[in-house]
Amino acid sequence: MFMYANKTALITGASSGIGEAFAFSLAVRNCNLILVARNETKLKELAKELSAKYNVKATVIVLDLSSPGAPQTLHLEVQKQQLKVDLLINNAGFATYGYFEQISGERQHEEVMLNVAALVDITHAFMPDLLRNRDGGLINVSSTAAFQPDPYMAVYGATKAFVLSFSEALWAENRKRGLKVLALCPGATETSFFDVVGSSEASVGSRETPQTVVKNALKAFEKGRSHMISGRQNYWVAQVSRFFSRQTTLNIVERTLRPQN
Numbered sequence: 001m002f003m004y005a006n007k008t009a010l011i012t013g014a015s016s017g018i019g020e021a022f023a024f025s026l027a028v029r030n031c032n033l034i035l036v037a038r039n040e041t042k043l044k045e046l047a048k049e050l051s052a053k054y055n056v057k058a059t060v061i062v063l064d065l066s067s068p069g070a071p072q073t074l075h076l077e078v079q080k081q082q083l084k085v086d087l088l089i090n091n092a093g094f095a096t097y098g099y100f101e102q103i104s105g106e107r108q109h110e111e112v113m114l115n116v117a118a119l120v121d122i123t124h125a126f127m128p129d130l131l132r133n134r135d136g137g138l139i140n141v142s143s144t145a146a147f148q149p150d151p152y153m154a155v156y157g158a159t160k161a162f163v164l165s166f167s168e169a170l171w172a173e174n175r176k177r178g179l180k181v182l183a184l185c186p187g188a189t190e191t192s193f194f195d196v197v198g199s200s201e202a203s204v205g206s207r208e209t210p211q212t213v214v215k216n217a218l219k220a221f222e223k224g225r226s227h228m229i230s231g232r233q234n235y236w237v238a239q240v241s242r243f244f245s246r247q248t249t250l251n252i253v254e255r256t257l258r259p260q261n
């Protein structure tokens with residue numbers, strides 16, 4: 001089990017989608033929140049709604065986490081406000097889609113900075129907080145894209161494979177130190193994600209709601225699981241690489257994700 005009441009959770013990418021769904025689910029459990037993203041208006045509206053409805057403290061920190069030094073700025077801001085983080089949810093992330101050389105190099109650099117570098121730096125900065133009471137939590141949002149290379153989403157798939165590997169390693173390092181670590185691996189989910197990608201061709205299978213993903217995630221987190229693939233269909237999609245050779249898997253995924261135009 002994990003006791004959420006009167007603890008503080010920091011959620012990156014809290015202004016929409018899965019991050020916003022985490023914010024609601026944790027507020028219902030009486031957990032105070034630190035909401036981080038770039039969209040100040042959305043974050044402030046969310047904080048207002050959550051504190052009014054659930055009587056929790058919701059702090060807003062507006063930051064572009066892909067910019068250099070942002071994780072350190074975030075940590076300093078949290079310290080300045082004399083807050084301690086018990087549960088860290090590294091959720092902010094985005095994907096790019098298409099032939100690698102045709103996608104902006106700057107955008108793919110931003111993708112690595114946000115999905116990987118910021119996630120590692122934020123985790124490192126808050127680790128002493130998470131470990132201090134032998135009762136902390138870390139949820140890193142990976143993806144079913146992590147289980148095999150993803151042609152046409154080469155950078156995204158690699159960032160999410162990193163998140164899965166990194167999180168599972170931390171799960172093993174910390175399981176006897178009172179810190180629960182979960183790599184959350186959703187499949188296609190009904191959020192702004194595909195609008196940001198700019199194509200729904202990267203969407204495989206039916207989409208889950210962010211509320212379902214978060215419900216499944218919290219259940220797995222409380223059980224102390226190291227990773228969780230949300231949804232039965234997504235579970236089987238993620239097993240393809242276990243049943244076929246690496247090359248056959250690549251061919252299957254290449255055909256599935258190949259742009260139609």
Ligand SMILES: NC(=O)c1ccc[n+]([C@@H]2O[C@H](COP(=O)([O-])OP(=O)(O)OC[C@H]3O[C@@H](n4cnc5c(N)ncnc54)[C@H](OP(=O)(O)O)[C@@H]3O)[C@@H](O)[C@H]2O)c1
Pocket residue numbers: 012013014015016017018019036037038039040063064065066067091092093094095114141142143144185186187188189190191192193194196
């Ligand atoms: N939806 C899916 O199908 C799916 C599947 C597997 C995994 N995931 C993963 O789930 C996570 C959440 O995505 P989502 O589906 O909920 O998509 P979303 O609705 O687009 O949410 C993305 C969140 O990340 C924030 N964000 C983006 N760039 C940022 C930056 N530079 N600095 C700070 N915050 C930033 C966005 O807020 P601002 O724009 O306000 O900054 C937003 O709150 C991502 O890591 C994604 O890779 C999604």
